[in-house]
Amino acid sequence: MKQKVFSRRSFIKGSTAAGAALGVSGSIFNFMFTGLKPVEAAEETGKKVFQNACPRNCYDTCSILSTVENGVLTKVEGNPKNSFTRGRLCAKGNSYTRSVYSPDRIKYPMRQKGRGTGNWERISWDEAYTEIAENILRIKKEYGSTLPICLNKYSGNFDILHYGIEGMMSSIGNTSRATGTPCWPAGIDSQTFDMGTIYNNDPEDLVNSKYLILWGVNPAWTSVHSMYIIQEAQRRGCKIVAIDPILTQTAVKADLYIQVKTSTDGALALGMARYIVDNELYDRQWLENNSLGYKEFIEYLRDNITLEWAADKTGISKELIETLAREYATAKPANIWIGYGMQRHTNGGQNVRAIDALAALTGNIGKSGGGAQYAQLETWGFNYHAMTQDKPAGSGGSGDRAININNFPAEVLAASDPPIKMLWIACRNPISQDPEASVSRKAFEAMGLVVTADLFMNQTVEMSDIVLPVTTLFESPGVNVSYWHYWLALNEQAINPMYEAKNDVQIAMELSKKLNELEPNSSTYPTSGDQLDWVGKEFNSNIYDQFGLSDWQELKNGPVKAKKGLIAWEDGKFRTPSGKYEFWSEEAGKFGHFPLPAYLEELKPTKEYPLRCISPHWKLNIHSQFQNLDWMEAINSKPFIELHPDTAKSYGINDKDSVKMYNDLGYIIVPAKITTSVPPEIVVVYEAWYKDKNFNVNFTVKAIPSDMGRKATGMPGLAFHDNFVNITKV
Amino acid sequence: MKVVQVKPNRKYKFDHLQIKFQAFHLLKDYYSGLVWEDPEAYNVLCQSLDDENYFQETEILKEGLELLSKIEPEVIYDFNRLFVGPGKLLAPPYESYYRNYEKLLMQKETMAVREFYSSAGISVNRFNNEPDDFIALEFEFICYLLYKAAALLVDDPNQSDYYLELYEEFLDRHLGKWVLNHCKDILEHSSTELCRGMAVLTKRLIENEIKKSA
Numbered sequence: 001m002k003q004k005v006f007s008r009r010s011f012i013k014g015s016t017a018a019g020a021a022l023g024v025s026g027s028i029f030n031f032m033f034t035g036l037k038p039v040e041a042a043e044e045t046g047k048k049v050f051q052n053a054c055p056r057n058c059y060d061t062c063s064i065l066s067t068v069e070n071g072v073l074t075k076v077e078g079n080p081k082n083s084f085t086r087g088r089l090c091a092k093g094n095s096y097t098r099s100v101y102s103p104d105r106i107k108y109p110m111r112q113k114g115r116g117t118g119n120w121e122r123i124s125w126d127e128a129y130t131e132i133a134e135n136i137l138r139i140k141k142e143y144g145s146t147l148p149i150c151l152n153k154y155s156g157n158f159d160i161l162h163y164g165i166e167g168m169m170s171s172i173g174n175t176s177r178a179t180g181t182p183c184w185p186a187g188i189d190s191q192t193f194d195m196g197t198i199y200n201n202d203p204e205d206l207v208n209s210k211y212l213i214l215w216g217v218n219p220a221w222t223s224v225h226s227m228y229i230i231q232e233a234q235r236r237g238c239k240i241v242a243i244d245p246i247l248t249q250t251a252v253k254a255d256l257y258i259q260v261k262t263s264t265d266g267a268l269a270l271g272m273a274r275y276i277v278d279n280e281l282y283d284r285q286w287l288e289n290n291s292l293g294y295k296e297f298i299e300y301l302r303d304n305i306t307l308e309w310a311a312d313k314t315g316i317s318k319e320l321i322e323t324l325a326r327e328y329a330t331a332k333p334a335n336i337w338i339g340y341g342m343q344r345h346t347n348g349g350q351n352v353r354a355i356d357a358l359a360a361l362t363g364n365i366g367k368s369g370g371g372a373q374y375a376q377l378e379t380w381g382f383n384y385h386a387m388t389q390d391k392p393a394g395s396g397g398s399g400d401r402a403i404n405i406n407n408f409p410a411e412v413l414a415a416s417d418p419p420i421k422m423l424w425i426a427c428r429n430p431i432s433q434d435p436e437a438s439v440s441r442k443a444f445e446a447m448g449l450v451v452t453a454d455l456f457m458n459q460t461v462e463m464s465d466i467v468l469p470v471t472t473l474f475e476s477p478g479v480n481v482s483y484w485h486y487w488l489a490l491n492e493q494a495i496n497p498m499y500e501a502k503n504d505v506q507i508a509m510e511l512s513k514k515l516n517e518l519e520p521n522s523s524t525y526p527t528s529g530d531q532l533d534w535v536g537k538e539f540n541s542n543i544y545d546q547f548g549l550s551d552w553q554e555l556k557n558g559p560v561k562a563k564k565g566l567i568a569w570e571d572g573k574f575r576t577p578s579g580k581y582e583f584w585s586e587e588a589g590k591f592g593h594f595p596l597p598a599y600l601e602e603l604k605p606t607k608e609y610p611l612r613c614i615s616p617h618w619k620l621n622i623h624s625q626f627q628n629l630d631w632m633e634a635i636n637s638k639p640f641i642e643l644h645p646d647t648a649k650s651y652g653i654n655d656k657d658s659v660k661m662y663n664d665l666g667y668i669i670v671p672a673k674i675t676t677s678v679p680p681e682i683v684v685v686y687e688a689w690y691k692d693k694n695f696n697v698n699f700t701v702k703a704i705p706s707d708m709g710r711k712a713t714g715m716p717g718l719a720f721h722d723n724f725v726n727i728t729k730v
Numbered sequence: 731m732k733v734v735q736v737k738p739n740r741k742y743k744f745d746h747l748q749i750k751f752q753a754f755h756l757l758k759d760y761y762s763g764l765v766w767e768d769p770e771a772y773n774v775l776c777q778s779l780d781d782e783n784y785f786q787e788t789e790i791l792k793e794g795l796e797l798l799s800k801i802e803p804e805v806i807y808d809f810n811r812l813f814v815g816p817g818k819l820l821a822p823p824y825e826s827y828y829r830n831y832e833k834l835l836m837q838k839e840t841m842a843v844r845e846f847y848s849s850a851g852i853s854v855n856r857f858n859n860e861p862d863d864f865i866a867l868e869f870e871f872i873c874y875l876l877y878k879a880a881a882l883l884v885d886d887p888n889q890s891d892y893y894l895e896l897y898e899e900f901l902d903r904h905l906g907k908w909v910l911n912h913c914k915d916i917l918e919h920s921s922t923e924l925c926r927g928m929a930v931l932t933k934r935l936i937e938n939e940i941k942k943s944a
């Protein structure tokens with residue numbers, strides 16, 4: 001055989017191996033190690049356990065112990081040191097080894113030749129940075145600022161270091177930002193008007209309640225560790241009441257389930273309040289000392305609210321409303337947990353205010369076992385060092401531009417002077433999760449460059465030009481807290497990043513380096529730094545004081561719980577303008593709301609679209625995460641529509657029949673699941689991203705704003721559950 | 731090049747080792763995303779394989795291999811859909827995907843490959859970044875064993891035999907246990923002649939080598 005040296009070329013664009021003659025030859029003696037090497041010293045072996053924390057958008061933010069053997073993550077389990085997690089994870093958390101080692105993970109930076117074509121080429125990180133940086137600099141030159149660059153980042157990873165993505169944007173100049181939150185803003189504003197901010201009791205304190213109303217919340221699916229505490233309270237004699245349009249897994253475990261007509265929760269609360277007032281079951285002393293405007297509220301109730309009206313509105317009998325009101329007002333302490341689902345309406349904010357008012361009227365606020373629980377951000381007082389970056393001098397524009405996250409695609413398309421030309425997507429799958437999915441596609445199509453950093457291929461990656469592989473929570477360090485419980489947990493790097501995955505902060509550093517190579521001083525982001533050091537930079541004396549720490553490194557021994565502030569408003573110092581609980585809120589008035597918790601009419605179905613579609617959380621996912629994993633698919637691999645038997649009958653639909661659910665915006669086709677757990681006037685489709693399925697309930701969801709959200713989050717929320725549809729058998 | 735004297739009674743002649751080495755090296759390069767630029771390289775290899783009676787359909791194979799030198803963008807897209815991503819891989823190039831009952835990566839099957847490498851004094855460069863049973867690494871390991879066997883053929887025949895035994899054992903315990911299924915996936919899902927051609931080549935190579943060692 002002829003001996004001849006042939007040169008090679010690489011499939012990988014920008015690879016250092018490309019074009020180089022690496023000595024592939026006809027000769028066996030030209031063997032060179034590339035991927036392998038002779039063993040120099042014994043590689044790391046043995047078993048190690050690391051501290052991790054689940055960073056998902058979930059109440060529970062579990063403390064995790066990860067077992068790593070020979071550098072491979074072999075097991076995840078709950079950390080028993082966390083008394084909320086109690087050594088357990090949920091089905092999703094237990095599946096983490098599945099996502100880390102899924103063959104489907106995005107492994108390398110890749111570039112798509114034509115958005116949506118599926119024609120991907122592998123590129124080197126350097127090639128990716130070069131293309132992105134050149135694009136950024138070109139935009140800045142053409143438009144005089146970096147405002148045509150828009151970031152859409154939210155809740156895919158709530159680790160504090162991940163705010164470095166926002167920092168990366170700041171470091172290049174003024175940019176456009178998806179602003180607001182799709183999840184919970186109306187309720188946040190309600191509690192902000194009433195009490196000054198969102199602030200819940202330590203959920204572990206639920207065991208001290210004598211009466212607990214779970215109002216529009218389904219912890220059996222969405223906060224499994226809270227469910228243990230609720231059932232412990234029940235064992236200790238607390239009566240559990242579930243109020244929900246859907247007979248949820250939580251509701252079936254309650255002592256009393258009340259099926260309220262969707263979006264009329266405020267009417268129920270006001271009816272209860274009227275009963276409490278009429279029967280003088282309110283805490284006059286507490287109201288006198290701690291509140292503003294309670295007399296006006298009582299007057300409003302007497303003038304406008306009757307129990308008959310409330311019964312008619314809510315579909316709950318007057319007698320039951322009376323019983324509920326009496327039981328709630330006389331049990332001490334009595335507690336209400338307000339879910340996020342019930343505020344996803346055009347009257348959601350007002351409904352939450354009405355429920356808060358019940359807790360205040362009965363003097364339950366500020367007490368162990370009492371309160372109106374929604375969420376808390378008390379434990380989030382980090383430095384946001386990764387996020388806080390200076391804007392480079394002379395980079396143009398006079399400030400960031402807010403783009404409503406709840407009407408993102410339409411606002412991206414409408415943005416002018418300058419228009420939006422580039423999207424950076426991180427910790428989000430907007431095409432799956434945003435309303436009006438078809439508009440999302442149009443907005444993506446209008447871009448010059450779309451960069452998405454993600455773990456798995458999904459609808460958003462499909463519509464991107466460049467995808468960057470990111471680390472899982474086990475592959476880079478961070479620090480996590482919850483918006484519900486009061487634990488603080490370090491997230492240690494347990495394993496090497498697989499393939500070519502990088503952490504978002506590392507991506508920001510390396511992009512900054514490239515930008516500055518191409519144009520000096522075009523990015524202020526540090527170009528190097530140890531990630532764990534960056535975790536340390538997030539801490540300050542307030543956090544140390546709150547958690548009884550003298551150094552953040554103590555967290556390597558395990559998570560810690562806040563030492564104080566565990567009972568919300570215990571000191572009676574509300575953060576409202578008056579410093580009191582405000583039934584009458586001038587601030588609410590300034591934002592165009594009636595200053596009192598008043599009833600705002602709910603949206604009603606139309607003749608054309610007579611059914612309300614609710615798209616709540618599903619037990620096997622968090623939004624677009626987890627349902628794609630095989631363990632979840634083994635339990636359930638298909639979306640479906642839940643219909644009441646009467647509804648199904650009137651449309652001639654049998655169980656498992658294929659049903660088209662549609663409105664003027666779009667449609668989905670899914671099998672029917674006939675169940676009495678939903679009332680006849682609504683249908684339920686759980687919001688989810690299923691791998692390889694053209695399913696998205698948001699094909700039918702319009703970007704209708706909820707009533708509140710602008711004060712605390714910058715943008716109103718989204719009325720996901722005011723979606724009216726029709727159905728037909730197909 | 732070093733001149734090697736080969737005794738005629740050796741079971742594996744140097745030339746045979748050389749040809750196998752080249753074939754496996756081609757596969758290792760291919761799965762690393764590297765291809766020879768000169769079509770001549772493929773012709774030379776094809777001819778050698780043909781001389782060894784590896785193939786009956788030499789012309790088809792040649793055609794397929796020659797395509798390697800003129801990579802069309804479609805080939806790269808197809809290659810990436812099969813082996814690289816970013817979507818769900820149609821033919822994941824990892825042993826544990828085919829042998830682990832949950833089709834996960836970095837599992838005990840991967841660790842068995844790691845141990846095998848280790849027994850031959852070898853480990854993975856990007857340790858715990860790249861699965862040890864990534865096909866390009868397994869082919870590189872095979873090349874290493876063939877290289878050692880050839881290099882020691884004259885000076886230390888016992889050692890040379892030892893590497894040949896490792897070669898046969900690795901084929902038997904690893905590559906031979908999954909690569910044929912992997913090729914089946916490629917032939918089922920691939921849309922380009924090149925990737926299909928490479929799957930045929932791989933299949934033949936493995937089948938022949940298993941047969942020989944059996």
